[in-house]
Amino acid sequence: MTTAAATHTHRDDVGSRMGMWLFLFTELILFGGLFIVYAVYRFKFPEQFQLAARELDTLVGTVNTIILLTSSLTVAMSITAIQQGKKHLSMMLIGMTIIFALAFLVNKYFEWSHKISIGIYPQSPELLNKPQGEILYFGLYYVMTGLHALHVIIGMVVLLFSMVFIATGKINQQSYVKLEAGGLYWHLVDIIWIFLFPLFYLIS
Amino acid sequence: MTTVVRTSEPDYLHAQTNRKGISAWIFSTDHKRIGILYMVSMLVFFLTAVVLGVLMRLEMLTPGKTIMEPQTYNTFFTLHGIMMIFLFIIPGLPAVFGNFLLPLMIGAKDVFFPRLNLLSWWLFIIGGLLALVSLFLPGGPADTGWTFYVPYSIRTTTNVIPALFAAFILGFSSILTGLNFITTIHRMRAPGMTWFKMPLFTWALYSTAWIQVLATPVIGITLLLVVVERLFGVGIFDPNLGGDPVLYQHLFWIYSHPAVYIMILPGLGVVSEVLPVFARRTIFGYKVIAYSSLAIAFIGSLVWAHHMFTVGMSNTGMFIFSLLTFLVSIPSAIKVFNWIATLYKGSIKIEVPLLFVLSFIFQFSIGGLTGLMLGVLSVNIHVQDTYFVVGHFHYVMFGGTGFGLMAAMHFWFPKMFGKMFKKTPAIIGWLLMTVGFNVLYFPMFFLGYLGMPRRYYDFLPQYQSYHIISTVGSWILFIGILIIFINLIISLKKGMKAPANPWGGKTLEWTIPSPPPVENFQEIPIVEKGPYDYSEYEIKPEIAK
Numbered sequence A: 001m002t003t004a005a006a007t008h009t010h011r012d013d014v015g016s017r018m019g020m021w022l023f024l025f026t027e028l029i030l031f032g033g034l035f036i037v038y039a040v041y042r043f044k045f046p047e048q049f050q051l052a053a054r055e056l057d058t059l060v061g062t063v064n065t066i067i068l069l070t071s072s073l074t075v076a077m078s079i080t081a082i083q084q085g086k087k088h089l090s091m092m093l094i095g096m097t098i099i100f101a102l103a104f105l106v107n108k109y110f111e112w113s114h115k116i117s118i119g120i121y122p123q124s125p126e127l128l129n130k131p132q133g134e135i136l137y138f139g140l141y142y143v144m145t146g147l148h149a150l151h152v153i154i155g156m157v158v159l160l161f162s163m164v165f166i167a168t169g170k171i172n173q174q175s176y177v178k179l180e181a182g183g184l185y186w187h188l189v190d191i192i193w194i195f196l197f198p199l200f201y202l203i204s
Numbered sequence B: 001m002t003t004v005v006r007t008s009e010p011d012y013l014h015a016q017t018n019r020k021g022i023s024a025w026i027f028s029t030d031h032k033r034i035g036i037l038y039m040v041s042m043l044v045f046f047l048t049a050v051v052l053g054v055l056m057r058l059e060m061l062t063p064g065k066t067i068m069e070p071q072t073y074n075t076f077f078t079l080h081g082i083m084m085i086f087l088f089i090i091p092g093l094p095a096v097f098g099n100f101l102l103p104l105m106i107g108a109k110d111v112f113f114p115r116l117n118l119l120s121w122w123l124f125i126i127g128g129l130l131a132l133v134s135l136f137l138p139g140g141p142a143d144t145g146w147t148f149y150v151p152y153s154i155r156t157t158t159n160v161i162p163a164l165f166a167a168f169i170l171g172f173s174s175i176l177t178g179l180n181f182i183t184t185i186h187r188m189r190a191p192g193m194t195w196f197k198m199p200l201f202t203w204a205l206y207s208t209a210w211i212q213v214l215a216t217p218v219i220g221i222t223l224l225l226v227v228v229e230r231l232f233g234v235g236i237f238d239p240n241l242g243g244d245p246v247l248y249q250h251l252f253w254i255y256s257h258p259a260v261y262i263m264i265l266p267g268l269g270v271v272s273e274v275l276p277v278f279a280r281r282t283i284f285g286y287k288v289i290a291y292s293s294l295a296i297a298f299i300g301s302l303v304w305a306h307h308m309f310t311v312g313m314s315n316t317g318m319f320i321f322s323l324l325t326f327l328v329s330i331p332s333a334i335k336v337f338n339w340i341a342t343l344y345k346g347s348i349k350i351e352v353p354l355l356f357v358l359s360f361i362f363q364f365s366i367g368g369l370t371g372l373m374l375g376v377l378s379v380n381i382h383v384q385d386t387y388f389v390v391g392h393f394h395y396v397m398f399g400g401t402g403f404g405l406m407a408a409m410h411f412w413f414p415k416m417f418g419k420m421f422k423k424t425p426a427i428i429g430w431l432l433m434t435v436g437f438n439v440l441y442f443p444m445f446f447l448g449y450l451g452m453p454r455r456y457y458d459f460l461p462q463y464q465s466y467h468i469i470s471t472v473g474s475w476i477l478f479i480g481i482l483i484i485f486i487n488l489i490i491s492l493k494k495g496m497k498a499p500a501n502p503w504g505g506k507t508l509e510w511t512i513p514s515p516p517p518v519e520n521f522q523e524i525p526i527v528e529k530g531p532y533d534y535s536e537y538e539i540k541p542e543i544a545k
Helices: A003-007 A013-044 A046-053 A058-083 A087-117 A132-168 A177-202 B031-059 B070-106 B114-136 B160-187 B200-232 B245-279 B286-302 B315-343 B352-375 B377-383 B387-417 B423-450 B461-494
Strands: none
Touching (some): A013 A132, A013 A177, A013 B200, A013 B245, A046 A132, A058 A177, A087 A132, A132 A177, B031 B070, B031 B387, B070 B114, B070 B245, B200 B245, B245 B315, B286 B315, B315 B352, B352 B387, B352 B423, B377 B423
16 A cells, blocks of 8 residues: 555545446447447438348347346345345345346357358458448447447456455445445446347337 | 654655555555656657657658658658657646646645556556557558548558557546546535635646546547457448448547647646736636636537538538637637736736746637638638648647646646756747747648648648748757756756745645645645735735726
8 A cells, every 4th residue: 555545544435426427427428439320320321220130139139138127126236235234135136146247148149159150240241242231230230239248247347346345344334335336337237238229129 | 554654744755655666656646646657658758759740840851752751751740649649748737737736736635536546547658558569560650640540540551450559548548537537626625615716727627627538438439449440340430331431530529629628728727827826916807717618628529520621511510610619719718818817917927937828828829810710611621631730730739738738847846846947948948949839830831821731741842941941940949848858857856945835826735845745735724715816916906096
């Protein structure tokens, strides 16, 4: 510990939360750039986007949406649990959230590998034969769901750390702002998916 | 946790920690040490980029080849741009002086997230090193210009990916700094320091921080998309696959125009800080200056497409962006008028920081007015992508922010290092810099108006006389910069000991010893007066009539 850190024992949960919200803002804007790109190309190639969207399996998307929504519930419950001092319950709920996240990724993995096996991936001869709007649709599909999956993985790591912190007592009934921050991040991952799901799966 | 030596309140430069040597600095979470870390690393990048610039000017001395090949010239202007923008001017004032001064000015012991602050510096260094590494990898340094315009940035075989990643990481560092400053300003002001008792530099940092947080992610995702495009050929910006290169330009400028205000706003803040001290007057129109920073940040976020008037936008679009560009000049002009009004009837004391500030106001006005000319649609079509643009943005960025940084370096040097600098060499350096700067960049307005395109390696013989004047200017400017830096470095060792308040400043950082103790304030101060209370100097009403 260096001097400044050693002597800084101030605690200001409002400020910590504020910092987290600002960070979530930047994440939203990061995806916002992608949503702009999507909107522009959808406007440019409406029919081809429609056509390409039929290639996606709405069922898989729906299942993943349900999984993520449930995981948001479990993470919110884990915060309530720690507020009530139920350490083990809280850890178990975080564990469930991580399992849901894993399930989401497994689902995603099968979805992607199915697409790749039928020859739809960037620069594939199959895809290059399709009209430009469909190339763009699948390009965006891979980029946006890929970046989202990356966020799911980051979220899992954050939650794993929260679990460890609860075990070591760093997060406890009196001081749980770290878990709240992790939970907020997880909700963000969820919300972005809520937008991705209709854009890619439902408008077809 | 008990290693802090607190016997005689050691200053932050000499304080003992349980880390030794350099790691007592590079792993320190003290905002003052982090500020100095930024300063050292940033100045290294700055001087490298200056040398690149001087060599480029030398190349332009004669038509055809003077000292380097065309490809070298392309990589030079790319590197000059990337280093100056991402490694010098964006982190420049906020990361160096913001870090050092923000907690001191608002009466806090540190920033809100000290460890995040250290992380920002590390990201800055990693990004900087990545940019340097890209120079030596096979393939050669990037040659796209700092703007990375597609489709060329997708097709060129040079090392664009490391350069893009470097810019991405630097952006992340900038976001974290902004986030930290906003939270610090909201949560850590000393008791009594209401929003309108904050020093104006703090206001400028606050506005800047919001732009950093809100605009930087857009460039992050845009640069990542170019990386993905290069690696996997996804097609988002590649016209062969249906992508739209103009969309890239929009996304790029949605960040990069607000980034211009990240660069200039803190400079404007420094001027508002220095002027009242040497005019011994309360700043004229405090609230208006504070609001105008916010107004610049807000309107400045809506003008990005004025960089793209020649790409074929709709007339309505062009009209709107031109109008907004005119509007953003209003808050900037308000500041200039208020500064002049502050000097009027002040008890002006000429010191080195004030000289730099006066150059700033002069050059910033020229830069601002030529910016208005560029915002006029008809003129823009004529001078788009010419030396006129190069002249304009150097007048704002270097003539403004660069000189603002010099003012800040001299103004807060005694506070940072506890030493005074030698006045005479600093004045000579200032004179050479101001003269050299104007000789270097003013001919560019003529060159551009006559049609000399920017980034061209070669030129027609009729442009040569202007190019010669400009190149001579670059030498004068370079000598000026050297004198300034050598003087400051010598003063570090041999300067006289600085008092707590050498200039007679009224803001909180002048109430504590120079250099400040580790803990900044022994007791958190209680603020009662506004930041520029010079009422004891001001002319009494009965004399004034």
